[in-house]
Amino acid sequence: xxxxxxLAVARLGDDAYGLAxxxxxxxxxxxxxxxxxxxxxxxxxxxxxxxRSRATDPLPVRGGxxxxxxxxxxxxxxxxxxxxRMAASVWAGIPSTIRLEQA
Amino acid sequence: xxxxxxLAVARLGDDAYGLAxxxxxxxxxxxxxxxxxxxxxxxxxxxxxxxRSRATDPLPVRGGxxxxxxxxxxxxxxxxxxxxRMAASVWAGIPSTIRLEQA
DNA sequence: TGGATTTGTTCTACAAAATAGATACATGTC
DNA sequence: GACATGTATCTATTTTGTAGAACAAATCCA
Numbered sequence: 001x002x003x004x005x006x007l008a009v010a011r012l013g014d015d016a017y018g019l020a021x022x023x024x025x026x027x028x029x030x031x032x033x034x035x036x037x038x039x040x041x042x043x044x045x046x047x048x049x050x051x052r053s054r055a056t057d058p059l060p061v062r063g064g065x066x067x068x069x070x071x072x073x074x075x076x077x078x079x080x081x082x083x084x085r086m087a088a089s090v091w092a093g094i095p096s097t098i099r100l101e102q103a
Numbered sequence: 104x105x106x107x108x109x110l111a112v113a114r115l116g117d118d119a120y121g122l123a124x125x126x127x128x129x130x131x132x133x134x135x136x137x138x139x140x141x142x143x144x145x146x147x148x149x150x151x152x153x154x155r156s157r158a159t160d161p162l163p164v165r166g167g168x169x170x171x172x173x174x175x176x177x178x179x180x181x182x183x184x185x186x187x188r189m190a191a192s193v194w195a196g197i198p199s200t201i202r203l204e205q206a
Numbered sequence: 207t208g209g210a211t212t213t214g215t216t217c218t219a220c221a222a223a224a225t226a227g228a229t230a231c232a233t234g235t236c
Numbered sequence: 237g238a239c240a241t242g243t244a245t246c247t248a249t250t251t252t253g254t255a256g257a258a259c260a261a262a263t264c265c266a
Contacts, residue, residue, distance in 0.1 A: 001253055004193050011196050019214065028192040034255045039215070041253075062263040063213030084199070087190065089131040090107050093114050097184040104224060121244065140225045142244070147223075161233070166242030168232040 003083050004029065005041045009051055009070045010080060017056075017067040018042065042070060050076035106186050107132065108144045112154055112173045113183060120159075120170040121145065145173060153179035 008024040009016040022038040045051045056067045072080070111127040112119040125141040148154045159170045175183070 007193055007197055017214080028195070029189060030192075033253095035215085036217085036256060037254045039217095040255095043216095044252080058262065059213095060263085061213085063211075063261080064263075065212095065214055065261040067213090068215065080197070084194075086132060087194075089133075090110055091187075091190075092131070094110055094183070097180070097187050122242070136224095137226045138244085139227065139246085142246095143224075146245095162242095163233085164242090165234040165240075166232075167234075168241095168243055170242095171244070 001037070001041050002045060005038065006045060006050060006072070006076060006080060006083075009042075009045075009076075010072055014069065016070045021070070045076070046070075048075075049073055050079050104140070104144050105148060108141065109148060109153060109175070109179060109183060109186075112145075112148075112179075113175055117172065119173045124173070148179070149173075151178075152176055153182050 004025055005021060008021045008028075012020055012024060018035065018039055021042065022033060022035055025038065026032050042051065042053070046053055050073060051070045052073055053068045053070045056069050058064050058066045107128055108124060111124045111131075115123055115127060121138065121142055124145065125136060125138055128141065129135050145154065145156070149156055153176060154173045155176055156171045156173045159172050161167050161169045
């Protein structure tokens with residue numbers, strides 16, 4: 001979950017705020033995460049110094065209150081790299097099951 | 104962790120028992136997992152029906168007590184496929200940091 | 207002008223997973 | 237028989253995952 005949320009923040013760029021992250025994560029994983037689950041994770045990532053957040057100006061649209069915009073820190077980027085390396089290691093030697101399935 | 108252990112079982116084949124899984128997982132992730140961490144994970148995977156285990160005959164060597172040999176079930180294989188699909192989704196749109204780093 | 211509606215965040219609580227390390231066990235060696 | 241070795245189980249704690257209600261701020265419109 002932490003990784004999934006971290007990657008969503010990376011991908012969303014300036015649009016990385018709570019509800020958008022929730023939409024992204026839910027769409028990609030194919031399951032519905034509660035808003036609480038997402039914010040708790042974001043908060044933990046911030047506590048660990050992998051992301052930081054700031055409040056945006058309110059948007060002049062209905063319900064457009066200030067957003068909490070998240071952004072990767074240098075450590076967050078490092079963590080992402082590290083996760084990618086780890087995934088490669090852990091999957092190494094496993095034939096692609098996706099390919100097998102299509103064959 | 105569950106995924107990492109599941110993949111180790113898949114990779115190790117007939118050699119998939121507690122200590123061997125621990126060695127594999129520790130080597131690949133680059134961190135040292137306690138034996139307890141590995142067995143509780145294996146047990147959970149078995150409870151979920153993703154692996155099954157059987158006791159081998161004791162080996163005629165020093166310390167050669169019976170091993171608990173693990174093996175993926177059909178559901179375990181499915182879970183592996185599903186994990187691969189999910190990983191692909193979640194990483195999609197993130198430029199490969201590994202490639203970037205080498206460049 | 208003030209309630210309904212919308213978009214957004216925070217708070218509280220609980221369940222599940224990760225993790226460590228001590229303990230127990232079976233076998234060969236001396 | 238005591239000891240070393242490779243193995244598995246048990247117990248307890250910390251960390252992570254998860255949900256949903258409560259709260260907040262803005263616009264809309266009768």
